[in-house]
Amino acid sequence: MKSSVVIEGRTELEVPDPSSYTFQGRFAPFKAPVFYNPKMEFSRDIAVGVLSSFACARGSPIRVCDPLAGVGARGVRYANEVPVVELSVMGDLNAESIPLILSNARRNGLEGKIEVVHEEANLLLSRHSEPGCRFDFIDIDPFGTPMPFVDSSVRALKNGGMLGVTATDTAPLCGVHTNACIRKYSSIPLRNEFCHETGLRILVGSIVRTAAKYDFGAFPLLSYSVDHYFRSYFRLKLGAHLADFAFRSMGYLLSCDSCLWRGVAQFEEPLQTTCTECGSPLRRAGPLWIGDLSDKSFLCRLAEFDFSYMRTNARISKLLSKISGEQGKPPGYYVLDFVSKRLSLSAPSLKGVLEELERLGYTASPTHFHPKGIKTSAPPSVVREVVRGLCTGFRLDDC
Ligand SMILES: C[S@@+](CC[C@H](N)C(=O)[O-])C[C@H]1O[C@@H](n2cnc3c(N)ncnc32)[C@H](O)[C@@H]1O
Ligand SMILES: [Zn+2]
Incomplete structure (x- = not known):
């Protein structure tokens, strides 16, 4: 593989050489033998801040897992930039990823803090589902939907642990491909001017429902929609009553195309079919998450993290400030x-x-x-x- 070296945050990474894997004159991550997308540096920078803030509150050494690691950009950065990470387990189905992840770990002097396996993500997670082997943080960063990896992630998380998921299948979630959204998320999307919020709420709701099957309450700490993807972080707490409590924020979004009225309905409530303002028929999306998409106190803690050493610092500040302003506002x-x-x-x-x-x-x-x-x-x-x-x-x- 033709490679070059980049620096993200405080971490040096060997990655596929952008000038060698191009399509129509631009770097095409899918053409490279190992996947690396430089545009996701923003997402990885935020992830380092989120993990640091989460770990700070957890107060003990933490174990993280990046089971879809590519070049190891996430897992290596966590081990290198978040001091309380004692172990970062990385895996990938692509055999060519493995030597690159190992070399990236060595390049940053992390030999004692990492484990790298050539293994399918669900197998890797399932091997860690026994008490004593579980992780404090699992980062699911796949191609497309994260849903095939969520059950095994929930089983491999410690009580109080954090799950991060990326979804790049925004077209189904935003209602461009309704059937794909129903298949992957068991939820009906809504294609309209606020479809990105609806899509993110469907993603969050699907994680909450999956966690609830295992009596875990999943509570979103930070969720956002940028560029071509959605990203959401959850704290998972064990307890049937906590799963029930999280479920209270599940429901449906109702929307009137005529007058732009929007409303929400709780999961168990009968659904209103006509608009309160103009009487037109309503369209609905869901089931989905109708509560806040981020947690106020977590946002405050995250605001204290010093992102200034990262290239995307200014963009992160703008995003977090807008998200803070959205707290407590109605959906839509x-x-x-x-x-x-x-x-x-x-x-x-x-x-x-x-x-x-x-x-x-x-x-x-x-x-x-x-x-x-x-x-x-x-x-x-x-x-x-x-x-x-x-x-x-x-x-x-x-x-
Ligand atoms: C979007 S890329 C990950 C990018 C990486 N997290 C980063 O930030 O650079 C998804 C990765 O998952 C790997 N992959 C796809 N399906 C997998 C599976 N079922 N088990 C393990 N790895 C898988 C691919 O080879 C690819 O490297
Ligand atoms: Zn109306």
């Missing part, structure tokens, strides 16, 4: 361009709409899901009038 968001197009108006500024909604007494914040997205407690009739008002100079409380 309004896309300003979409609302104004419906009104045949040009879009007013995001800042202006947020300020006006708050002045009227509603909660309002931007959302990391969309640069023109607004999360608010205001009903769609108010959002419409605010947009109209800012474009025409008319204020809702003038009348």
Whole structure:
């Protein structure tokens, strides 16, 4: 393999040489003998911060597993950049990955802290399902959906452990391929202007349901949608009552295409079929997670982590600040361009709409899901009038 050396965070990694594996003049990770995507450095940087914050609260040496390791970018970085990691177990089905992971571990002086196996991920995880062998953190970073690896991950996690999952199958989750979403996640997606949030909620809900089968409550610590993927971290706590408690945040998202009204229904509740505002038929998505997608106190702890040594530091700050602002806001968001197009108006500024909604007494914040997205407690009739008002100079409380 033609290789080159990159630095991510504080870690040196030998990776496939980008100029040797190209398609239409650009690096194509799938063409390389071992998978490495430089664009995921952002995700790996956040993961190092998340693991450090989680480990800090756990207060004891931790064992992590990266069973779909590629060049070992995640597992090697965890061992190198998170001091309390005492062991990082990495695996990959691709035989060519193994010498590269070992050499990356050696390159960073981590020989005593790692184990590398050429093994199918579910087999590796299942071998660690016995008490005493389990992990504090498992990172599932596959091609496409993480769902085939979630059962064995839950069984291989210690009580109180953390599970991180990536989903790159955003098309099914966002409702482009409904049947694939139903097959992989047992959930109906919704293709509309806030489909990225719905997709992330379906992913989170599916992990919660899988964990509940083993009497684990799964609680999302941090979830986000960026670029071509969704990523979510969960703390898993053992106890049937905790699994029941997590299930209370499962339900359905309801959406009206006519007036843009959205609502949620609890899992066991009968489903409303017509819109509260205009009486049109509602579309539904779910079952999915209807609670907060991240945990407020975990976000505060994560904000204390020093990301400044990482290349993606500025982008991480922006993302975490938007996610913090979204806490406690209802599911779904309004896309300003979409609302104004419906009104045949040009879009007013995001800042202006947020300020006006708050002045009227509603909660309002931007959302990391969309640069023109607004999360608010205001009903769609108010959002419409605010947009109209800012474009025409008319204020809702003038009348
Ligand atoms: C998206 S890549 C992982 C990228 C890596 N985590 C990183 O951050 O660079 C997925 C990896 O999983 C491996 N893989 C796919 N299916 C597998 C399976 N069932 N068991 C183990 N490894 C598998 C592939 O060979 C590939 O290296
Ligand atoms: Zn309606």
